Amino acid sequence: MNVFESYESNVRSYSRSYPVVFHKAKNAMLYTDDGKPYIDFLMGAGALNYGHNNDYIKSRLLTYMEEDYIMQGLDMFTVAKSEFITAFNDHLLKPLGLPYKFQFCGPTGTNAVEAALKLARNYTGRSNIISFMGGYHGLSQGSLAITSNEYHRKAAGIGLHNVTFIPYESNKPNDTDSLAYLSMILEDTHSGIEKPAAVILETVQAEGGVNVASPQWLRALKTICEQHDILFICDDIQIGCGRSGDFFSFQRAEITPDIVVLSKSLSGYGLPMAMLLIRPDLDIWQPGEHNGTFRGYQLAFAGGKAALEFRRSTDLDIAVKRKSAYIRSFLGKLAAIDERIHIRGLGMMWGIDFSAFEDKLLAKKIAKKCFEDQLIIECVGREDRVLKLLPALTIEEEVLDEALDVIRKSVVQCVSTTGKVVSHQA
Numbered sequence: 022m023n024v025f026e027s028y029e030s031n032v033r034s035y036s037r038s039y040p041v042v043f044h045k046a047k048n049a050m051l052y053t054d055d056g057k058p059y060i061d062f063l064m065g066a067g068a069l070n071y072g073h074n075n076d077y078i079k080s081r082l083l084t085y086m087e088e089d090y091i092m093q094g095l096d097m098f099t100v101a102k103s104e105f106i107t108a109f110n111d112h113l114l115k116p117l118g119l120p121y122k123f124q125f126c127g128p129t130g131t132n133a134v135e136a137a138l139k140l141a142r143n144y145t146g147r148s149n150i151i152s153f154m155g156g157y158h159g160l161s162q163g164s165l166a167i168t169s170n171e172y173h174r175k176a177a178g179i180g181l182h183n184v185t186f187i188p189y190e191s192n193k194p195n196d197t198d199s200l201a202y203l204s205m206i207l208e209d210t211h212s213g214i215e216k217p218a219a220v221i222l223e224t225v226q227a228e229g230g231v232n233v234a235s236p237q238w239l240r241a242l243k244t245i246c247e248q249h250d251i252l253f254i255c256d257d258i259q260i261g262c263g264r265s266g267d268f269f270s271f272q273r274a275e276i277t278p279d280i281v282v283l284s285k286s287l288s289g290y291g292l293p294m295a296m297l298l299i300r301p302d303l304d305i306w307q308p309g310e311h312n313g314t315f316r317g318y319q320l321a322f323a324g325g326k327a328a329l330e331f332r333r334s335t336d337l338d339i340a341v342k343r344k345s346a347y348i349r350s351f352l353g354k355l356a357a358i359d360e361r362i363h364i365r366g367l368g369m370m371w372g373i374d375f376s377a378f379e380d381k382l383l384a385k386k387i388a389k390k391c392f393e394d395q396l397i398i399e400c401v402g403r404e405d406r407v408l409k410l411l412p413a414l415t416i417e418e419e420v421l422d423e424a425l426d427v428i429r430k431s432v433v434q435c436v437s438t439t440g441k442v443v444s445h446q447a
């Protein structure tokens with residue numbers, strides 16, 4: 022037994038799928054303690070959009086530390102925070118005409134989700150939240166209540182209330198029209214469902230199986246929220262920060278959420294950081310009402326500013342759109358191998374859905390085979406039946422090719438040894 026198996030809690034998860042010891046990392050690559058290279062298609066679950074140890078961001082962070090600039094500042098005024106806010110405004114919010122205020126939260130995604138829920142409830146005086154089946158928003162108590170996965174919910178140990186789940190958008194003809202259903206429960210005084218404070222969603226459900234909401238659906242949902250005076254919260258923790266091909270995933274729908282939740286790649290370097298962007302009139306917080314020691318991780322502010330500079334100087338959105346088209350075309354050919362393979366995705370988050378196969382473990386077997394061939398990739402969605410591709414946005418084209426080739430070979434090998442068609446989805 023190694024030190025982890027001997028001493029680390031049983032709760033550890035990723036290390037079970039990738040049971041090697043990692044030591045070094047550069048851009049799209051991870052290296053084990055004995056130097057074996059792996060291509061990383063997990064990228065810190067979305068926390069490393071700009072690659073491992075991005076040279077530009079690293080140089081800014083090293084300078085920051087060498088100069089003894091402040092490292093821990095609670096929520097006091099600091100130069101690092103002021104520069105981050107200014108850069109974020111100048112690079113993103115002003116050009117998009119977005120008037121948000123910034124709320125810095127405890128440093129992980131779930132901290133920011135908790136803050137968003139608390140603010141929405143206090144602002145509206147309502148407690149119910151509409152969340153979507155397949156949605157993942159974190160595992161602390163409030164976020165867990167709006168996360169749909171039964172496995173995680175069962176661990177809460179208490180009732181998880183004040184939430185109503187409705188189906189996400191589906192393009193299958195016989196599935197529930199979730200927006201018609203939402204309108205119905207909001208309008209019917211006998212629906213028995215309390216009027217919610219907010220609707221919260223990912224515009225692409227990542228952990229839920231890479232389910233992509235269409236721009237029309239997102240716009241229609243936003244309109245319903247406006248008609249009923251319900252806040253629209255966009256959880257952009259995983260699909261945000263450039264992953265969709267724009268910085269914010271909702272840009273493609275041309276909507277303005279009331280609250281945007283960001284974390285993961287926000288600091289640019291995998292350093293913990295989370296924040297809310299809030300419509301200014303929603304900012305009814307009293308001083309210190311939502312506090313937290315690590316809301317002021319100054320190095321993350323410096324990294325976040327450097328990441329915005331890096332995006333701009335490298336035209337990252339253009340590169341993402343180009344690589345996205347390349348991955349889409351590869352996956353189109355992959356899906357032609359077997360009609361049971363379905364692909365979904367956007368930007369540089371793609372899913373290969375194997376749920377039409379009888380073998381429930383097929384996606385997991387493929388991921389395992391990929392790992393044997395030195396590609397780190399995870400399974401998501403119901404029963405983990407979707408292979409999720411989450412490369413670095415900065416991945417070199419030859420490395421991307423190499424990884425896609427590993428996926429193709431693993432899929433061909435595993436699919437050729439599996440059973441018959443059980444359903445055929447459009």
Ligand SMILES: Cc1ncc(COP(=O)(O)O)c(C=O)c1O
Pocket residue numbers: 066129130131132134157158159160223227228256257258259260284285
């Ligand atoms: C969309 C989304 N929201 C919230 C979270 C929770 O973030 P964290 O794990 O940093 O608490 C995640 C994490 O995967 C996520 O993907």
